[in-house]
Amino acid sequence: MSNIDAQVRASAFDVAPTLSLPPALAALLAHLPGSACAAVLAISGADLPLPLLILVISAGAALLAWYWRLPIWWRYINLFFLPLIGLALHLQTRGDGVDPNWFLAAFLLLALTSIGAVRTRVPLYLSSPRAAEELALRLPIQGSLIDLGCGLGGPLARVRKQRPDAHLAGIEAAPLNWLIAKLRLRLGGGRADIRLGSLWNADLSAYDIVYAYLSPAPMARLWDKARAEMKPGSLLISNTFAMPDFDADEVVDISKPGAKPGDLSHARLLIWRM
Ligand SMILES: C[S@@+](CC[C@H](N)C(=O)[O-])C[C@H]1O[C@@H](n2cnc3c(N)ncnc32)[C@H](O)[C@@H]1O
Known part of the structure; x- marks a missing residue:
């Protein structure tokens, strides 16, 4: 393999080279250490605010995604996934959240454009x-x-x-x-x-x-x-x-x-x- 090809393969798109797991599963597993820490803290009676616990879990998951060399977008997904869910739930309970039909519409749009990517491992992104x-x-x-x-x-x-x-x-x-x-x-x-x-x-x-x-x-x-x-x-x-x-x-x-x-x-x- 030439240097150029090796460089291209090692680009942001390379697939979890340090693990033999599908990247989505590895990204999910990356939440476990932070979740275990949060559970221990909760059981031991530490009175930590929920946003801080979410931050610990997400930061840990993003760090692990980086350590495992998952494709770069998984680091951002892991960093923002739980905080965004937390924010949506918070707004929902305050009564000024997003109409749930929008979530359904977004899911359907994603499914129609990209559901095949679960099988083919080729998502939609566009050529320049x-x-x-x-x-x-x-x-x-x-x-x-x-x-x-x-x-x-x-x-x-x-x-x-x-x-x-x-x-x-x-x-x-x-x-x-x-x-x-x-x-x-x-x-x-x-x-x-x-x-x-x-x-x-x-x-x-x-x-x-x-x-x-x-x-x-x-x-x-x-x-x-x-x-x-x-x-x-x-x-x-x-x-x-x-x-x-x-x-x-x-x-x-x-x-x-x-x-x-x-x-x-x-x-x-x-x-x-x-
Ligand atoms: C990265 S996008 C590229 C889109 C377009 N060629 C461009 O350059 O803008 C890859 C596309 O391939 C499609 N795709 C993936 N696997 C496929 C398959 N086995 N047969 C046909 N299309 C496939 C996906 O649905 C997606 O739309």
Whole structure:
């Protein structure tokens, strides 16, 4: 593995490298030491205010998430999860809380856009406009591109603006994301084939560029699929995530100015020529 690939794998998106547990479970377990301390203090009769106990549990959970090198967002989730629940309950008991229907609506929205991530370990986050610029630059005249897990259709919509000659396709597993991508591409005019389904069922043999912005979890399987199906000379382009054992032929930094490795805004396109 090259230094660049090793650096990319060690980025903010790497999956709990020090544990062999799913990150969500590890993040949950990280609350246990602080909760045990709080329970001991409560049993021993210490008269500590509830907000302080919540702070101890959350700070401990965030520290453990950092120590276990969970992806960076788990540190923030662990730090803010309990305090926000405490705040919501406090407001609710005072009678000026949020209407519970909003929580239901937020849950449904999350489920429709991301429930599949529990199984695929690929949540929804969006490519930057810089990524789409690079894709548009690399497409041959009248070339074809597929976005595997096309999300809300942003990269495809941007590529189409710059390259109206291109044949574009996307496949997306989450129904709401698919619908938004489909409408977005249709309303913008032009041709784009946006399908609802699993990227593992897509035939990659027809495309000049296969673009994927997924997570570390499916990369080894994606490599096998790309090698088996993509035509010679075509490009496999992964936003941020490296292949476990295969160096990219080219790496393009598409970070925001000033971003450092490990920042959420630090991003690269890794490009393999088949
Ligand atoms: C990180 S987002 C990227 C979205 C879009 N490609 C972009 O760059 O803005 C990954 C998307 O892949 C979708 N996805 C994950 N696993 C998938 C699968 N097996 N088949 C199809 N889509 C999948 C998710 O629902 C999510 O919308």
